[in-house]
Amino acid sequence: MAGTTTTATLPSASASAGKRSQRNVRTLPLIAPSVILLFLWMIVPLAMTLWFSFQYYNLLDPSVGGFAGFENYTFLLTDPSLWTAMANTLFLVFWVLVITVGFGTLLAVLFDQEFYGRSIARLLAIAPFFVMPTVSALVWKNMLMHPVNGLFAFFARSLGLPAIDFFGSFPLTSVIIIVAWQWLPFALLILLTAIQSLDSEQKEAARMDGAGPFAMFFFIILPHLGRAISVVIMIETIFLLSVFAEIYVTTSGGPGLASTNLAFLIYLRALREYDVGGASAAGVIAVILANIVAIFLVRSIAKNIAD
Amino acid sequence: MHPKTRDKLIYTLVGWLAAGVIFFPIFWMVLTSFKTEVEAIATPPKLFFTPTLENYVTVRERADYVHFALNSIIISVGATFLATLIAVPAAYAMAFFPGKRTKDLLLWMLSTKMMPAVGVLIPIYLLFRDTGAIDTRWGLIVVYTLMNLPIVVWMLYTFFKEVPKDILEAGRMDGAKPKQEVWMLLMPLSLPGIASTALLSIILCWNEAFWSLNLTTSQAAPLTTFIASFSAPEGLFWAKLSAASTIAIAPILVFGWMSQRQLVRGLTFGAVK
Numbered sequence: 001m002a003g004t005t006t007t008a009t010l011p012s013a014s015a016s017a018g019k020r021s022q023r024n025v026r027t028l029p030l031i032a033p034s035v036i037l038l039f040l041w042m043i044v045p046l047a048m049t050l051w052f053s054f055q056y057y058n059l060l061d062p063s064v065g066g067f068a069g070f071e072n073y074t075f076l077l078t079d080p081s082l083w084t085a086m087a088n089t090l091f092l093v094f095w096v097l098v099i100t101v102g103f104g105t106l107l108a109v110l111f112d113q114e115f116y117g118r119s120i121a122r123l124l125a126i127a128p129f130f131v132m133p134t135v136s137a138l139v140w141k142n143m144l145m146h147p148v149n150g151l152f153a154f155f156a157r158s159l160g161l162p163a164i165d166f167f168g169s170f171p172l173t174s175v176i177i178i179v180a181w182q183w184l185p186f187a188l189l190i191l192l193t194a195i196q197s198l199d200s201e202q203k204e205a206a207r208m209d210g211a212g213p214f215a216m217f218f219f220i221i222l223p224h225l226g227r228a229i230s231v232v233i234m235i236e237t238i239f240l241l242s243v244f245a246e247i248y249v250t251t252s253g254g255p256g257l258a259s260t261n262l263a264f265l266i267y268l269r270a271l272r273e274y275d276v277g278g279a280s281a282a283g284v285i286a287v288i289l290a291n292i293v294a295i296f297l298v299r300s301i302a303k304n305i306a307d
Numbered sequence: 308m309h310p311k312t313r314d315k316l317i318y319t320l321v322g323w324l325a326a327g328v329i330f331f332p333i334f335w336m337v338l339t340s341f342k343t344e345v346e347a348i349a350t351p352p353k354l355f356f357t358p359t360l361e362n363y364v365t366v367r368e369r370a371d372y373v374h375f376a377l378n379s380i381i382i383s384v385g386a387t388f389l390a391t392l393i394a395v396p397a398a399y400a401m402a403f404f405p406g407k408r409t410k411d412l413l414l415w416m417l418s419t420k421m422m423p424a425v426g427v428l429i430p431i432y433l434l435f436r437d438t439g440a441i442d443t444r445w446g447l448i449v450v451y452t453l454m455n456l457p458i459v460v461w462m463l464y465t466f467f468k469e470v471p472k473d474i475l476e477a478g479r480m481d482g483a484k485p486k487q488e489v490w491m492l493l494m495p496l497s498l499p500g501i502a503s504t505a506l507l508s509i510i511l512c513w514n515e516a517f518w519s520l521n522l523t524t525s526q527a528a529p530l531t532t533f534i535a536s537f538s539a540p541e542g543l544f545w546a547k548l549s550a551a552s553t554i555a556i557a558p559i560l561v562f563g564w565m566s567q568r569q570l571v572r573g574l575t576f577g578a579v580k
Contacts, residue, residue, distance in 0.1 A: 026400075026404070026485075027400035027401070027404045027406065029396075030396035030397055030399060030400035031396070031397045031400050031401065031412070033393050033396070033397070034393055034394060034396075034397040034416070034456060034460055035397075035412070035416075037393065037452075037453055037456065038416055038419050038453065038456060038457065041419070041453035041454075041456075042419040042422050042427070044430075045427035045430035045431055045434075046422065046426060046427055046430075048427075048429075048430035049426055049427060049429060049430055052429060052430070107325055110318065110321060110322055110325060111322065113314075113315075113318045113322070114315060114318070115315055115318035115319040115322050116315070116319045117319070117323065118322060121322050121323050121325075121326035122326070123564050124326040124327070124329065124330040125325065125326040125329045125330065126563070126564075126567065127329075127330055127333055127560060127563075127564075128329060128330075128332070128333065129563065130510065130514070130556065130559050130560045130562075130563035130564075131333065131514075131556050131559075131560070132513065132514040132516060132530065132531050132534065132555065132556060132559070133514065133516045133531070134516050134520075134531045134532075134534040134535040134538075135336075135534050135552040135555060135556055136332070137538075138534060138535075138537055138538060138548060138552070139332050139333075139335070139336045139549075139552065140332060141538070142545055142548065143332075143335055143336065143339060143545060143549075144332060144335070148350075149348040149349075149350055149545075151335065151352055153350075154350055154351055154352055157350075158351070181329070181332070184329065185329070186574070189567065189570065189571055190571055190574075190575055190579050193568075193571045193579055194579050227579070228579045231575050231579050235574065235575060238421050238423070241423055242423040242424060242425050242517070244425070244516070244517045244520070245516035245517065245520060245531070245535070248516075248520055248535065248538075249535045249538040250538070262425070263423070263425040263517075266425045266428060266429075267425070267428065267521070270428060270429050270432070271432065271521065276429055276433075279428075279429055280429055283425055283426045283427070283428065283429060284426070286423050286425050286426050287422060287423060287426035289423075290421060290422065290423045290426070291421075293421075294418055294421035294422075297421065298414055298417065298418050298421075301414065301417060301576050302410070302414055
C-alpha cells in the first residue's frame with residue numbers, strides 16, 4: 001500500500017499546481033481502502049448468503065450437505081411461518097410509517113411556530129431517537145405496559161377498566177407502538193428541517209392572499225414537504241424492515257409467531273434452529289425486499305448530488 | 308388579549324404538551340431510577356417520594372456494569388476512529404478530485420448501507436465463529452467500522468466540499484505537499500464537520516443492537532446487550548434497570564442534542580437539506 005502511494009504522489013511534487021486538479025490517477029490509492037473494505041463487507045457475505053441458500057447446510061448435523069437446488073426456497077415459500085412473518089413485517093412497517101409520518105408532519109408544523117421555550121420542547125420531543133433500542137423496549141415493556149405494575153394498567157384500573165395485557169393480547173401492536181415512539185422524532189427532525197427551508201416570503205404572500213391555516217397547510221406546506229416525506233418513508237422502511245432488538249427483548253417473536261417479523265424469523269432459523277440453508281433463503285428474500293425500496297432511495301439521493 | 312399573543316400562548320401549551328407526552332417514558336424511567344425497588348413497582352405509582360441514590364451506587368459498585376460501559380466506549384470510539392481514518396482520504400479524493408465515476412461510487416457506498424443486516428447475518432456469524440471473533444471487542448469494532456463507513460465517507464465528503472478551494476490552492480502554491488495539505492489545512496478547516504461526523508458515528512455505534520445482540524454474549528458485550536439481559540422475567544429490578552439505563556443513555560442524549568442539524572444531513576444522505 002505504502003509503495004503505491006509514494007509512486008502515485010511523485011508526479012504531484014514536480015507537476016504544476018494547475019495540472020494537479022485534473023489528475024485522477026492519484027485518487028485511486030486514497031479511495032481504494034474504503035471501496036475494498038465495503039466490497040468485502042457487503043458483496044462477499046451477500047454472495048455467501050446466496051450460495052448457502054442453495055445448499056443443504058445445518059450447523060448441528062454435519063451429515064447434511066450438498067447442493068439443494070431451489071429446495072430451501074420451495075420449502076420456505078410453502079412454509080406458513082414465512083408468510084406470517086412477511087405479513088407481520090409489512091404490517092409493522094405500514095403502521096409505524098402511518099404513525100410517524102402523520103404525527104411527525106403535525107409536530108413539525110407545530111414546532112415551526114414561535115412559542116415560549118420552543119427549543120427546549122423540541123429537544124425533549126426528539127429525545128427518544130437517541131435512546132438505545134433495548135432500553136426503550138424494556139422501559140415500555142416493564143414500566144408502562146406491564147399488566148400488573150405498569151402505568152397504563154394503573155390508568156385503566158382507575159377508570160374502572162380491566163388492565164390490558166399488551167404483550168399477551170396485542171404483541172405486534174405493542175411492538176409497533178414502541179418502534180413508532182422511537183422513530184417519530186426522526187420524522188419530526190427531518191420534516192422540521194424541510195419546513196424551515198420553506199421560503200418565508202412565499203408563506204407571507206399566501207397569507208396576504210387570505211389563505212387560512214388549513215389552506216396554508218394543504219396547498220403550501222404539504223406540497224413543499226412532499227420530497228422530504230418520501231425520503232422519510234424510504235429511509236424508515238429500510239430500517240423498519242429489519243426491526244430486531246425491540247422484538248428480541250419484549251416478545252421474542254411470540255406468542256407463537258404473532259410478533260415474528262422476517263428479521264426475527266431469520267434469526268430463529270439460523271441461530272436457534274441452526275438451519276443455515278433455510279435461513280439464507282429467507283435472508284435473500286429480505287435483501288430483495290429492502291432493495292426494492294433502496295432503488296427508489298438511491299435515485300432520489302442521486303438527484304440531489306447533481307444539484 | 309392581542310390575537311398574536313393568544314396564538315403564541317396556545318402554541319406554547321400544545322407544543323409543551325406534545326413534547327411532554329413524547330418525553331414521558333424517559334422522564335418516568337429517570338424518576339424510577341431514584342426510587343427504591345418497592346416504590347418502583349408500587350400501585351398506585353408514586354409520583355412523590357424521597358429520592359434515593361441507592362440504585363446508582365449499586366449499579367456503580369457492580370463491577371460488571373463498569374465492564375459493559377467500558378466495552379461500549381471502547382467499541383464506539385474505536386470503530387469511529389477507524390472509520391474516520393479510512394474515510395478521510397476517500398472523502399478528500401472525491402471532494403477535491405472528482406472524476407466521472409465519483410458520483411456512482413458515492414451512491415454505491417451509500418447503497419451498501421441499505422442492505423439489511425439480517426441478509427448477511429449468517430455468513431458474518433460463521434466467519435466470526437471460525438476466526439474466533441465472536442464476543443471480542445475487536446470483532447465488533449470491525450463490524451461497526453464497516454457499518455458506519457459509508458455514512459462517515461458521505462458526511463466528510465459534504466463537509467469537505469464546503470471548504471473553499473482557494474485556501475487549499477494557496478497552500479499548494481506555497482509548496483504544501485499533499486499530506487501537509489490534508490493535515491495542516493483541510494483537517495483544521497473542517498474540524499467542526501469531522502467532529503459532528505464522529506459524534507454521529509459514536510451515537511450509531513452506541514445504540515446499535517442487532518450485531519451486538521448476535522455477536523456478543525459477555526466478554527465484549529456493550530450496554531445494549533447488558534440492558535437486554537434485564538428482559539428475563541425473573542430479574543425484575545426496575546429501579547436498578549432504570550438507573551443503569553439512565554447512565555447508558557445520558558451521554559448519547561447530550562451528543563444527539565448537540566448534533567441535531569448534522570444528524571439530518573447524515574441520516575438522509577443529503578436528500579433533505
